[in-house]
Amino acid sequence: MHPAHDTPLISILMQGQASTASYQANALLNPAGTDLDYSTVVTDANVQSLDNFRLDRQLTQKENDALDDASPTNIAALKAIAASIAKDNAKAVEEVARRILAAQSGGQESAAA
Known part of the structure; x- marks a missing residue:
């Protein structure tokens, strides 16, 4: 997202808030040195130590993020x-799903006891 590429100023301002929050959450919740490249960089080595996952991608010229563009x-x-964000971040999606399922099964076991 860059003003020289005719990106509207409002888009830059809105993305700036999300990017700042993501940077801060990554710095506070993830191990030192965890990289962000729009999304949290998830590897086999760090996937279980992460507490914050951000899945994001910069739009290309094909997509329009205008709220009023609901064209087919x-x-x-x-x-x-x-779909490509989910595919490219499969490790993160699988880890989040694993944690949710573990929490649900742990919660059901303690409720039954």
Whole structure:
């Protein structure tokens, strides 16, 4: 996202808040040295030590993030980028799902006791 590429100022300001919050959460919750490249960089070595996962990607020219663009073409492009974010971050998605399932089974066991 860059003003020289005709990105609207409001988009830059809104993304700035999210990026700052992500940076701070990463610094506070994840081990020192955990990288951010839009998304949290998840590896086999760090996946179990992370407490904060951010899944994100910069939009390309095909997608339009304008709230009023619900055209079939744009919806298809946004769905495609969402699918690629999930695919590219499969380790993170699987770890979050594993933790949710572990918490649910742990909660059910203690409730039954």
